[in-house]
Amino acid sequence: MNPVEFLSVLSSRHCQRAFTSESVPQETLEDILLTAGQAPSSKNTQPWRVAVVSGDKRDNLSKALCAAYDAGEKPQPDYEYSLQPEPEEWRARARACGYSLFQLKGIERKDVEARKAHGRENFTFFGAPVQMIFHLPAGAERGNFLDVGMFMQNVMLGLTAHGLGGCPQFSVAAYADIIRQTLELPPDRWIVSGLALGWPDPDSKVNTFVPERLPLPDFVDWYE
Numbered sequence: 001m002n003p004v005e006f007l008s009v010l011s012s013r014h015c016q017r018a019f020t021s022e023s024v025p026q027e028t029l030e031d032i033l034l035t036a037g038q039a040p041s042s043k044n045t046q047p048w049r050v051a052v053v054s055g056d057k058r059d060n061l062s063k064a065l066c067a068a069y070d071a072g073e074k075p076q077p078d079y080e081y082s083l084q085p086e087p088e089e090w091r092a093r094a095r096a097c098g099y100s101l102f103q104l105k106g107i108e109r110k111d112v113e114a115r116k117a118h119g120r121e122n123f124t125f126f127g128a129p130v131q132m133i134f135h136l137p138a139g140a141e142r143g144n145f146l147d148v149g150m151f152m153q154n155v156m157l158g159l160t161a162h163g164l165g166g167c168p169q170f171s172v173a174a175y176a177d178i179i180r181q182t183l184e185l186p187p188d189r190w191i192v193s194g195l196a197l198g199w200p201d202p203d204s205k206v207n208t209f210v211p212e213r214l215p216l217p218d219f220v221d222w223y224e
Contacts, residue, residue: 009160014211016165017121018204019128023054024197028162029130036154041147047140048148050155051133051183058131061182065123065175075174078138078190079145097211104209122171128196131172133179135189148192159197165207169194 029052041047053061082090099109107114125131134152136144152168159166172194173179179191200207 009157013156013160014209015167016200017126017167017206017209018201019126019165019196019198020201021127021129022199024130024164024199028164032155032158032162036151036158039147039151039154041150042143045144045147047136047144048151049135049189051135051185053131053133053183054129057183058125058129061131061179062124064178064182065172066120068175068178069120069123073175075171076176077170077174078176079192081170093211100211101206101209105206119171122169125169125172125194125196126167127201128167128198130197132195132197133173133183134192134195135185136192138188138190140190145192152193152195155195163199164197165200166195166197169196 033050033052037046086094102109102115102118105118107118132155134148136148156166156168170193173191176191179185179194180187180189185191
């Protein structure tokens with residue numbers, strides 16, 4: 001294995017937010033998912049499950065989510081995503097990321113309608129032809145989320161290796177009841193994350209957006 005080539009896949013992965021309508025072959029997704037299943041998990045429990053949604057079902061899910069968003073329905077996720085309140089350094093990075101993305105898209109800070117339209121794009125899955133929904137048993141613990149996170153990362157790297165792109169979406173997972181109802185998932189499943197995926201639109205400016213990453217000394221401590 002060429003380590004430089006492998007590491008280039010890691011470094012080139014970033015969220016895509018505009019896709020073409022070209023379909024993704026099921027065989028490609030099967031290859032990615034089967035390989036992603038090599039992700040580590042505690043005692044090989046492999047707690048993850050994923051729903052692959054396309055075609056009419058994908059459109060129906062998008063319509064239901066957009067209707068809830070347009071009506072101002074409050075999201076009700078199955079779990080709290082982050083510490084509350086968030087540490088200030090996290091908040092600062094999130095603000096910087098959001099402002100940079102708005103600037104790239106030409107959205108003014110006080111343009112409420114444009115900001116709302118920007119948020120709505122999450123629920124059209126950015127035009128992606130496929131939406132994955134990752135879910136766990138209700139009551140899953142932190143370690144189970146760690147396992148599914150490693151599986152999701154493998155999926156996203158697999159997409160990158162195939163020339164595809166993706167964008168993980170807690171925003172979608174936050175409407176958990178709508179997802180369960182539309183996909184007929186049982187109530188004892190927690191919705192962890194969505195993942196919009198497809199062929200990135202090469203002409204879309206938004207796909208050039210890569211948020212700033214921390215330098216090594218800001219997140220690594222060496223002990224000898």
